[in-house]
Amino acid sequence: MVFPTVLLRLVDWVLYQLLANSCYRAARKMRNYGFLRNKSSQQQPPLFPSLTKFDLQNRGSDTLVCDFQGVLLRTQSFFPYFMLVAFEGGSIFRAFLLLLSCPFLWVLDYELKLRAMIFITFCGLRVEGIESMGRAVLPKFYLENLNRHAYEVLASTSSRLVFTSVPRVMVEGFLKEYLSVDGVIGTELHSFGTYFTGFVSGSGLLVKHRALKEYFGDKKPDIGLGTSSLHDHLFISQCKEAYEVNKEDSKNSPTSVMPREKYPKPLIFHDGRLAFLPTPLATFYMFLWLPLGIILAIFRIFVGIILPYKVAHSVGNWSGVDLRLKGCSPSRSHDKKGFLYVCNHRTLLDPVFLSASLGKPLTAVTYSLSKMSELIAPIKTVSLTRDRKKDGETMQRLLSEGDLVVCPEGTTCREPYLLRFSSLFAELADDIVPVAINTHVSMFYGTTASGLKCLDPIFFLMNPRPSCHLQILEKLPKELTCAGGRSSFEVANYIQRQLADTLGFECTDLTRKDKYMMLAGNEGIVHDKKRKIIT
Template sequence: MVFPMVLLKQADWVLYQLLANSCFRAARKMRSYGFLLRNQSLKSSCLQPQPSPFPSVNKCDLQNRGSDSLVCDIDGVLLRSESFFPYFMLVAFEGGSIFRAFLLLLLSPFLWLLKYEVQLRVMIFVTFCGLRRKDIESVGRAVLPKFYLENINLHAYEVLASAGSRVIFTSIPRVMVEGFLKDYLNVVSVVGTELHTAGNFYTGLVSGPGLLVKHRALKEYFGDKKPNIGLGNSSLRDHLFISICKEAYVVCSLSSSIMPRDKYPKPLIFHDGRLAFLPTPAATMCMFMWLPLGIIVAIFRISVGILLPYKLAVLLGVWSGIDLHIKGCTNKNTTPASKSKGVLYVCTHRTLLDPVFLSTSLGKPLTAVTYSLSKMSELIAPIKTVRLTRDRKRDGETMERLLSQGDLVVCPEGTTCREPYLLRFSSLFAELADEIVPVAMNTHVSMFYGTTASGLKCLDPFFFFMNRRPSYHVHVLGKVPKELTCAGGRSSIEVANYIQRQLADALGFECTTLTRKDKYMMLAGNEGVVHENKKC
């Protein structure tokens, strides 16, 4: 009985809101816009920002605010974005599918014709209907924080950070913002719109009293008390909301400034998802227009790497748009001094393509040891790959055997990291070889990330090569002096830490003590044990 009632309720809402109120509102908007086009003087005066009865957030005194309470919204106040549409698009794409994202994009021109409340209801329904609660929680934890941090208004954040008690009131679904606000901004409580669920799935409807009305929710939360500081934007809704506070300030989008990375309240080290850009309507449309050609380009680039000799593969790869930077690949750095063992190349781990690009840059075949490589990636790999078991003794024997057969590539971080940080290096490699060559690898993409913690790993190389102009930087450093290896009396941990610092300095990255387990616990809620059905 639940599902038919949900359908009837949704049909009633669509008929009333979209076919009655929204059509009338759209006609009135278009008529007003046409009138302004005929009267340019009125148009210019209407577009000018109206003076606010409240001072700017820049005028707020930040001293001695430790005992004060602060209330504000994330949409249009803490975030610089004028629309919350990109974040709904991220949930639709990362938590749903590319088809759901395409549907939301098709609706974006019509959303402009609707009033704010109806816009929000439509975006909620299209984004959430039929999605699992577990998937949305994963997106909120692993994907959205990166984009929120990159769009925080610095002035609004400084006021927020100065207050001792911080409460967020928002019409946005609470599940989309609560994790970020509590984990990164130390918000005490988040009061937002609640969504209706059927079992473990969202129905796309708003539960309870409907969309949150901020000034009413504030009165219910604080009762007779008034919060000390209220931040809002220039809308009348926010004016009513912050007028209840003892002090009220307005955040102006024209004077907003980006918060630099070094001022992030918490370092952004791990994040997940495929999209590397904020999916505004225009940017998302460009992505979908590029997608058919991008698939063809990706297949071409992968085929070139598999079928052609190294020099020709590099030539055609660069011709197809790959921005390849090679440094330090000289015979002096890469030729083993002893014929009994090969050279051990120790790489930073940015994507699963690191050993492939190193082999291509050096112009010679290498063997790579892997753990979580999918069967598809093993099949199309142009170099030999050997799986490890994470059993230290067995893996050590395997790597020693491979070194006796030739040169070997290892990524001691154990997993990829997208941000300018290096994870803790496993010291196993240092016990196996005296001739160690560190290799600083770095990548840059503009559209799709070529790594994932919770998605299908078999698609990693395709997504990386679907970027219009992906870049790869390969910097082969000099061999580690013998006196700084285990053969020179150093412990394996000392050698691993030394090489980690050397690579971090070469890339301008920061060393951490975080591990693969830390990454997967945060992003996927597990310890990074890869099952066959997740690898393809």
């Protein structure tokens, strides 16, 4: 009799909590929404002054406290960032499950909704992997959604603390590295060993005004920023000065958008496959597109492998690949050696696109290429070893056989920056042709630092309309090459600057090692049984 009694109580609780209670909340939301629409003219004035009234002068000794979502971020919905963690840190199936939960999440109150998203997103994921995502994937989307006004207020103070009910592991890396926040107090997640269980810790979801009281005691912080919600009013009312972030101004005002040139720290490297902010509607469209995208990517790959260059170019453009070429290959002055095409590196397909645009076979040298990429490559590819002497001999031999393509950055960069060019290529050839390459995707990135690199071409070609624009520049004059008395470093730096000016990019001194240390926590080296491969 005990078991049936317990079962009946459990069913009664589920029916009450998830059905009756949720339906009541949904009805109340709809009623309130209609009421607010009808009574918008009778809204009460805000209790606290607007953030735009804040005076930035003489704030160098003040302490500021604020929330992350709705204050530092222009939108209050945190669903897209949970979706990023589910997709990038988990799997496509976890992301689909989170998407399916949206109708149920909508009728839950804030606390139940947050707990449900935390469980679906984090259950079974490695702690180390999520911490890495907080540094490598999420900052791009946080910066694009950063509230410029709120950041200016934050930057004007000396001591900055963020209190948030979202999991601390999702925001701490960004807040400390990009916004120089002194402390992040957020919801802590329970873990078992090195894995998250999907539950919050024993302290529960963070309640901001209580956490603020516990942190400061009887002392009041100087400035508090919050939204118009009751919880935020309780939070910022404990500060000497309190300002309210207006929801409409924050979300819709063009002046609240943080332009790239004003980013607190340049965004040069980031990882992950998704190129868009996965709101529920955008994620729904992505899953609708996936079956067609996979078929289209396979079709585009076979077109490149089977058909002649000119025909493949035309069919590829017909299938949605926007491949454009500006300039032309220089005329050959002698037949002893081929041209050395020096490109900046955007995707693994850069040499393939150059070969297809020129309508002739080229040889590409790479530092690492998966077996799958070698099999589907429509051009000849040769792996290098990072041994300067051996690599130089290999490239010399390949140049004697025909035209060669090299990407001296050694790795790809998604953002408008050029990494430092290796100078080896400048020692090997006098007929150097710089090629500026820029790509654009709308759904998936075709590069990764921590994922499966063999899928890079497929993800790039899964985009509805991926684009690659190439511009062939004039062949480097002899006086600017090593044969004209220039050092190999001078030649490499000159070409880097020339390509950057053509593309409107910025030059950096960063290298492949810097990229992998930031995104993957290693130097990008994979040890094989036979040899060492640099990814």
